[in-house]
Amino acid sequence: MAINLQKGQTINLRKNERGDNVYDLSTVTIGLGWDVRRQGGFFGRLFGGSDGPEYDLDAVAFLLDKNGKVADLGKTLPGSYGREVVLYQSDVIYFNSMRHPSGKIWLTGDKRTGAGDGDDEQIIVKLDQLDERYQKIVFVVSIYQGLINRQHFGMIENAFIRAVDAKGREITKFSLSGDASMNGMCSMVFAEVYRHNGDWKFRAIGEPYPTDNFIEVLVPYTYK
Template identity: 40%
Template sequence: MAINLKKGQRISLKKEAPGLTNVMCGLGWDVAESKGLFGLFKGNDFDLDASVLCLTSKGKLKSKSDVIYFGNLNHGSGAITHLGDNLTGEGQGDDEQILVDLTKVPDDIVRLVFVVNIYKARQRQQSFGQVKNAFVRLVNLSNNKEIARYSLLGEEYEGKTGMILAEVYRDDGEWKMQAVGTGVMANGLQEMTNEYY
């Protein structure tokens, strides 16, 4: 049974899924309905973009190629594959998925930071306060069992346009996961990554 993580909680992937090598990080969300003059309506589509930042032990990106997102779907090592952009968040389950082969992650990359941002958030006047049922989950691809899930409460992120969701990191040679859930105000992925160079 999957663990429902609380903000800041850490788990050992070795303990929760012995022998784990390939994982899928799934992200999902729905857009909260707004009340208008003529009842309920949905505003502009929310385009949430999931990305992975591959950080060194110093917490830095070595290059732009260590950011995996809709414009760079594959890491050069073959360890990380983004399965593509979902422009609306429509549908059930995961809206975006990222595959990670933990055995191929280069030794100098010790932290995989999973982030999400709202595309054109400022222009569209959108924030995570208008998003509901947002979650990040980690699935063991050898048996398709969910290892852990972290659900976000939209109201607490009013005004935030980016989110650091979770981290998968190496600690003494062992992979672990931490639920982060930190909202940031950033106009796009570039702004979110600036502090990591």
């Protein structure tokens, strides 16, 4: 049975509540989901209302070394319309570089609406095969152009991050819904997994940031 975490709580991903090694970490799915709070007040909800503008939430993963830093920032490539593609084939997994060069962690794709049940975005990681130089993975969610569109986590409800093992068993889940403390916050360090005594642990974080650019969240995790 999956363990529902509160902010700041940590569990061992391989063990169940009794401490037995039951979960298969050869392939772990980190699933993220959310709903956009319906607009229009009581009468708008009563008569169908409007779901409001599209929200594009992007899942990102930082792979950290023993110093808690991203060691490989990859390449910068020319992109379309004069824009550069940064962090390509780096230790950062995001929409412009969806698969790590090792092939052990990847982003499945970008779902823009948050509509429907289940995961809206997924990051797949082969934890048991990940190189020892990676000691921690930090999972971030950012609202694309949230500042321009005046969209923030205070407008989002039923947001969650969960871990599912290779056999499809949900190991743990951390949920939160937007409130006044999330107003103006456009990015979130949602959770992290990290090595501990030869195993992997999962920590629920839920730390919001006002920026809608995940690179600003990344800066403290890089070498100066």
